[in-house]
Amino acid sequence: MKTTERLLSATADIWAAYNAHPFVMGIQDGTLARDKFKYYILQDYLYLEEYAKVFAIGIAKAKSLDTMRLFSRQVNFLTEGEMNIHRGYMGAFTVSQEELSATPRALDNLSYTSYMLRVAYEEGEAEILAAILSCAYSYEVIAKTILKNNPRAAEHPFYGNWVKGYAGSDFCDGNVVLLDTLNFLTCNYTEDQLQHLTDIFVACSRYELAFWEMAWNMSK
Numbered sequence: 450m451k452t453t454e455r456l457l458s459a460t461a462d463i464w465a466a467y468n469a470h471p472f473v474m475g476i477q478d479g480t481l482a483r484d485k486f487k488y489y490i491l492q493d494y495l496y497l498e499e500y501a502k503v504f505a506i507g508i509a510k511a512k513s514l515d516t517m518r519l520f521s522r523q524v525n526f527l528t529e530g531e532m533n534i535h536r537g538y539m540g541a542f543t544v545s546q547e548e549l550s551a552t553p554r555a556l557d558n559l560s561y562t563s564y565m566l567r568v569a570y571e572e573g574e575a576e577i578l579a580a581i582l583s584c585a586y587s588y589e590v591i592a593k594t595i596l597k598n599n600p601r602a603a604e605h606p607f608y609g610n611w612v613k614g615y616a617g618s619d620f621c622d623g624n625v626v627l628l629d630t631l632n633f634l635t636c637n638y639t640e641d642q643l644q645h646l647t648d649i650f651v652a653c654s655r656y657e658l659a660f661w662e663m664a665w666n667m668s669k
């Protein structure tokens with residue numbers, strides 16, 4: 450079994466809960482309250498700033514030029530590309546730089562990024578990839594499942610851009626490389642090493658679910 454198959458089978462119930470979550474279902478049918486989505490976009494922007502640093506540490510930990518490139522492409526993509534979805538919505542909500550700077554990180558947000566940064570500082574390149582995989586890949590699965598359940602979600606005047614953005618090839622192409630690299634780097638891992646990788650992936654998958662819950666409740 451490939452490492453990524455093992456990781457995904459260990460978290461199948463958590464991943465199934467993403468698309469069943471009321472926040473994600475609200476994006477799917479277009480009924481999500483705008484104030485909840487605005488809260489989410491602001492928290493997610495703050496999240497992505499920290500998440501980019503996880504890749505930046507990955508660059509320093511990479512043992513080959515290929516892995517170094519994978520990490521550095523993501524840093525570039527995050528600082529130039531991913532945040533465009535967020536910038537678009539922040540424009541729609543007319544969020545000023547002052548409002549963004551004055552937004553405190555909610556505790557689940559802070560915990561999630563702190564955990565990933567700890568893995569990045571303490572562990573190796575494959576463990577860093579396992580930590581970011583839930584984030585990078587779950588949005589592809591979520592957006593594609595939304596489109597399967599409701600193909601018209603892509604045309605929604607407000608939430609359509611979010612769905613199209615995350616189901617689009619800009620994100621999904623990067624995930625193929627991410628999954629392949631993690632499998633390649635861990636093909637000779639021992640059972641203990643694989644179990645440790647699974648623990649990291651389970652923790653991050655739980656954090657992803659907690660992030661949806663945090664956004665739904667607009668937690669402080």
Ligand SMILES: Cc1ncc(C[n+]2csc(CCO)c2C)c(N)n1
Binds near residue numbers: 500
């Ligand atoms: C909490 C949270 N989790 C995942 C993503 C999705 N995401 C963030 S960066 C990226 C590109 C690949 O690393 C993707 C798909 C998000 N925006 N917020």
